[in-house]
Amino acid sequence: MKSRREFIKTTAAGALIVGSSAAAEKLGLAGVLDQNAQRAETAKSKVVIARDAALHGAGGQLDEKRVQTLLDSAIAAYTGRDRPVEAWKRIVPVDKVIGLKVNGLGGKGISTHAALVLAICERLQQAGVKPGNIVVWERDAHSLEACGLTVSTDRSRVRCYGNDVGGYEDQPVAFGSVSVKLAKILTRECAMVIGLPILKDHSLGCGVTFAMKNMYGVVERPQDLHAGGCNPAIADLNCIPAIREKVRFTIGDAMSSVYDGGPRFNPERLWYPNALIVGEDRVAVDHTAWQMIERKRAEAGVPTLEAAGRRPLYIATAADADHRLGTNDPQRMHLMEI
Amino acid sequence: MFRSRGWMLAAAAMAIVLAGAGTGCKKKLSDPFPASGAIAGWEKASDTRVFAAKDLWQYIDGDADQYIAAGVVSTSTSDYKYRGQLEATVDVHTMNDAAGARKILEAGQTKDAKTVQLGDAGVAYAQSAIFRKGPYLVRIVAYESTPDTPQALLALAQGVEAKL
Numbered sequence: 479m480k481s482r483r484e485f486i487k488t489t490a491a492g493a494l495i496v497g498s499s500a501a502a503e504k505l506g507l508a509g510v511l512d513q514n515a516q517r518a519e520t521a522k523s524k525v526v527i528a529r530d531a532a533l534h535g536a537g538g539q540l541d542e543k544r545v546q547t548l549l550d551s552a553i554a555a556y557t558g559r560d561r562p563v564e565a566w567k568r569i570v571p572v573d574k575v576i577g578l579k580v581n582g583l584g585g586k587g588i589s590t591h592a593a594l595v596l597a598i599c600e601r602l603q604q605a606g607v608k609p610g611n612i613v614v615w616e617r618d619a620h621s622l623e624a625c626g627l628t629v630s631t632d633r634s635r636v637r638c639y640g641n642d643v644g645g646y647e648d649q650p651v652a653f654g655s656v657s658v659k660l661a662k663i664l665t666r667e668c669a670m671v672i673g674l675p676i677l678k679d680h681s682l683g684c685g686v687t688f689a690m691k692n693m694y695g696v697v698e699r700p701q702d703l704h705a706g707g708c709n710p711a712i713a714d715l716n717c718i719p720a721i722r723e724k725v726r727f728t729i730g731d732a733m734s735s736v737y738d739g740g741p742r743f744n745p746e747r748l749w750y751p752n753a754l755i756v757g758e759d760r761v762a763v764d765h766t767a768w769q770m771i772e773r774k775r776a777e778a779g780v781p782t783l784e785a786a787g788r789r790p791l792y793i794a795t796a797a798d799a800d801h802r803l804g805t806n807d808p809q810r811m812h813l814m815e816i
Numbered sequence: 817m818f819r820s821r822g823w824m825l826a827a828a829a830m831a832i833v834l835a836g837a838g839t840g841c842k843k844k845l846s847d848p849f850p851a852s853g854a855i856a857g858w859e860k861a862s863d864t865r866v867f868a869a870k871d872l873w874q875y876i877d878g879d880a881d882q883y884i885a886a887g888v889v890s891t892s893t894s895d896y897k898y899r900g901q902l903e904a905t906v907d908v909h910t911m912n913d914a915a916g917a918r919k920i921l922e923a924g925q926t927k928d929a930k931t932v933q934l935g936d937a938g939v940a941y942a943q944s945a946i947f948r949k950g951p952y953l954v955r956i957v958a959y960e961s962t963p964d965t966p967q968a969l970l971a972l973a974q975g976v977e978a979k980l
Contacts, residue, residue, distance in 0.1 A: 537960070537961070537962075538960070538961065583877045583878070585876075585905070586895075586903070586905065586959060587957075587959045618874075620865075680878055681879075682878060682879060682881050682882055683878055683881075687878070694877070700873070700877055701873035701877065701880065704878065704881060739924070739926075740878075741877075741878040741879060742876055742878075742879050743957060743959070745941065745942065745943035745944055745957060745958065745959075745961070746926060746928065746941045746942070746943070746944065
């Protein structure tokens with residue numbers, strides 16, 4: 479007998495194949511993203527926090543059926559389009575390869591939820607992206623399995639594989655303090671990447687791991703980038719052109735999280751924000767996520783990250799004049815909570 | 817001549833053994849993971865993966881540094897399933913010495929830790945059990961909280977402890 483999760487996966491995969499027959503609409507990179515890029519730097523960065531208090535049941539079981547609705551709400555709020563297909567056409571170039579960079583490094587229990595990945599894949603295909611033009615990826619097969627995903631390189635379906643299969647570029651690229659070899663999935667496969675990080679405390683380094691830290695999974699030796707609370711390494715890494723230009727949208731998984739003792743699964747500090755955090759400005763997204771963690775820590779009686787000696791300094795660095803990756807100024811953010 | 821050489825070899829061997837004992841030299845860790853069915857209700861659900869200290873980031877990126885600072889030599893990990901439902905992961909960290917294991921155990925403790933009789937020292941929470949025994953630091957985490965979880969984890973932890 480199939481487990482509930484397996485059933486939902488199978489059902490979603492079937493829907494993905496049906497969706498692939500929809501006519502592709504070639505919009506290039508027009509839409510919300512380019513409109514935002516054209517706006518003056520003085521414009522506010524939009525960040526949407528979409529919540530569903532009933533997402534997790536009393537026993538901590540995720541109601542996977544509600545994830546699609548939550549995603550649709552978040553994307554509708556972000557784009558201003560109620561119909562998901564129209565909304566997605568404003569976000570992605572439907573005739574290009576779209577990468578979905580998940581995060582499974584924390585292991586089972588604190589990795590990007592498969593239900594979210596499948597919901598996005600379904601909408602992408604309904605918008606006209608061919609299944610084989612969707613690449614769900616992480617560092618390796620184990621990290622993908624931690625998300626509840628299965629490796630597949632079959633081009634007739636949504637592809638899902640790690641850098642252990644895709645490989646890394648031979649030549650390193652550098653910005654500021656970092657010199658890294660990038661994953662070929664990023665450099666050669668994807669025209670655009672949507673980051674799907676999971677919200678976590680990072681107790682030994684950067685304080686909070688979310689949108690920008692998720693890019694540690696696109697380099698060959700992330701372990702070299704943890705010094706000094708990952709500052710300025712996270713900001714520098716995100717300034718590398720392939721990352722800065724291709725990773726243009728974040729759908730952050732804050733459905734469950736660890737507010738202390740991360741980035742590993744720490745059941746004693748697990749919490750269910752039951753939320754998605756969506757935005758193009760990765761700095762604003764990370765700032766918003768950080769504040770969410772701080773509120774939970776205060777509620778739980780845990781010291782602030784600053785008091786714990788790990789304020790996420792990289793967020794301010796990413797916003798500074800040397801990086802200009804986005805804003806960490808709440809006055810320059812348009813935060814929508816739904 | 818031969819007799820005196822024999823005595824010399826025996827003395828040398830004894831000296832090595834005593835030196836090992838004096839420095840807390842650990843025995844080579846055989847498989848610390850209970851086989852399926854060895855602990856009532858528990859099945860071993862994956863192959864054992866082993867990470868040397870230099871590769872530990874591949875398993876616990878971001879958390880590896882504290883183990884390296886405490887002198888981790890290697891980490892072995894395996895997944896388990898209890899009565900086909902409850903999933904858990906067992907990590908066995910082999911440290912350079914008992915002090916390293918103590919350092920990790922104490923650093924991770926929180927106010928809600930409940931002391932349990934495991935190894936040299938151990939604590940348990942609703943969904944996890946952590947203990948040290950000599951140079952070994954064992955962390956067992958369950959992915960669901962059920963009424964059976966604490967007792968089932970304790971039984972599995974005792975099974976691991978017996979193999980260390």
